[in-house]
Amino acid sequence: MSAHRFCIAPMLDVSDRHFRYFARQLARGARLYSEMITTGALLHGPRERLLAFEPAEHPVVLQLGGSEPDDLARAARLAEAAGYDEVNLNCGCPSPRVQRGAFGACLMREPALVADCVRAMRDAVAVPVTVKHRIGVDRIESYEFVRDFVGTVSQAGCRVFVVHARNAWLDGLSPKENRTVPPLRHGVVARLAADFPTLSFVVNGGLRTHEESLAQLGQVDGVMIGREACENPWMLAAVDPLYFGRPAPCLARDDAIDAMRPYLRRQIDAGEAPRAIVRHMLGLFNGLPGARAWRRTLSDPQALQRHGAGVLDVARAALSRAATRRDERDERTARSP
Numbered sequence: 001m002s003a004h005r006f007c008i009a010p011m012l013d014v015s016d017r018h019f020r021y022f023a024r025q026l027a028r029g030a031r032l033y034s035e036m037i038t039t040g041a042l043l044h045g046p047r048e049r050l051l052a053f054e055p056a057e058h059p060v061v062l063q064l065g066g067s068e069p070d071d072l073a074r075a076a077r078l079a080e081a082a083g084y085d086e087v088n089l090n091c092g093c094p095s096p097r098v099q100r101g102a103f104g105a106c107l108m109r110e111p112a113l114v115a116d117c118v119r120a121m122r123d124a125v126a127v128p129v130t131v132k133h134r135i136g137v138d139r140i141e142s143y144e145f146v147r148d149f150v151g152t153v154s155q156a157g158c159r160v161f162v163v164h165a166r167n168a169w170l171d172g173l174s175p176k177e178n179r180t181v182p183p184l185r186h187g188v189v190a191r192l193a194a195d196f197p198t199l200s201f202v203v204n205g206g207l208r209t210h211e212e213s214l215a216q217l218g219q220v221d222g223v224m225i226g227r228e229a230c231e232n233p234w235m236l237a238a239v240d241p242l243y244f245g246r247p248a249p250c251l252a253r254d255d256a257i258d259a260m261r262p263y264l265r266r267q268i269d270a271g272e273a274p275r276a277i278v279r280h281m282l283g284l285f286n287g288l289p290g291a292r293a294w295r296r297t298l299s300d301p302q303a304l305q306r307h308g309a310g311v312l313d314v315a316r317a318a319l320s321r322a323a324t325r326r327d328e329r330d331e332r333t334a335r336s337p
């Protein structure tokens with residue numbers, strides 16, 4: 001079974017170590033990607049903080065942003081020394097800030113440079129070096145463009161390609177629009193997988209249900225989920241049974257709360273703001289009665305200050321009360337003539 005069968009996407013300001021720890025409580029088999037860290041930040045910034053993670057997060061991947069082979073090699077070495085299981089190079093981010101640094105999606109126009117980067121990183125570390133990219137940039141729609149990109153980069157030894165199956169339009173769309181406006185073409189990733197049978201392909205982009213994702217697995221080696229995992233984290237509880245044939249670690253949402261309580265306590269004791277952890281849990285009850293009361297309590301600075309790690313139980317009680325009120329209201333409405 002591929003090590004990349006179910007991956008959780010790198011997401012700036014989302015997939016930090018607290019998000020990954022929470023995701024790990026729900027899905028033991030998932031491969032967890034960090035937010036993108038630039039080589040500049042890692043080589044010259046607060047390295048220890050940027051690389052920190054809990055042993056429970058394995059398998060965990062550090063995603064790098066950069067385009068200087070030497071810097072990327074040094075950054076990859078730091079990632080490996082810190083214990084990461086893989087280093088991934090971002091060739092898919094469309095943000096103007098990233099473009100000014102000449103990395104991210106604009107690297108797709110320079111496959112030879114990406115190959116040099118991959119080669120330098122592979123020479124520096126023993127863990128796998130992988131690439132995350134789009135299927136094209138701007139209005140280049142031709143299959144040959146992405147096929148040649150993969151062909152060139154694979155010659156440098158990259159064996160795993162994570163493909164966000166839409167173009168990056170670098171001329172005028174915001175990063176957010178670049179995740180919705182350019183059309184999704186999952187078929188391109190399936191075609192790459194058929195054309196490069198010795199490489200592994202992970203399809204990403206717009207996958208919202210397990211049904212859609214499992215259907216992809218017939219054609220590619222893995223799926224990567226981004227927004228759905230953070231907006232509706234409970235979807236992760238089905239990952240172990242569906243993708244790995246093993247029991248789910250959390251059978252109910254309350255099990256996830258139980259799993260997070262000691263972690264939250266430890267993090268608060270270590271000086272972390274509770275909000276940094278619980279913000280990832282806001283969507284746990286989405287769609288259920290009382291979900292708003294849960295979110296409201298966990299977002300309330302005074303409640304976080306007053307209750308510390310106990311805020312999870314306070315929020316859970318608020319949810320139950322709100323759900324009961326709603327039940328009673330529904331019953332009254334049903335009984336009224």
Ligand SMILES: Cc1cc2nc3c(=O)[nH]c(=O)nc-3n(C[C@H](O)[C@H](O)[C@H](O)COP(=O)(O)O)c2cc1C
Pocket residue numbers: 009010011012013014034035036063090092093132164179204205206207224225226227228
């Ligand atoms: C808030 C946010 C931040 C993101 N940051 C990154 C990033 O740091 N590196 C990256 O390669 N992709 C990043 N992405 C893109 C995702 O990894 C993924 O490719 C994209 O959201 C499509 O997958 P989805 O439809 O399952 O969300 C980000 C996406 C979101 C929503």
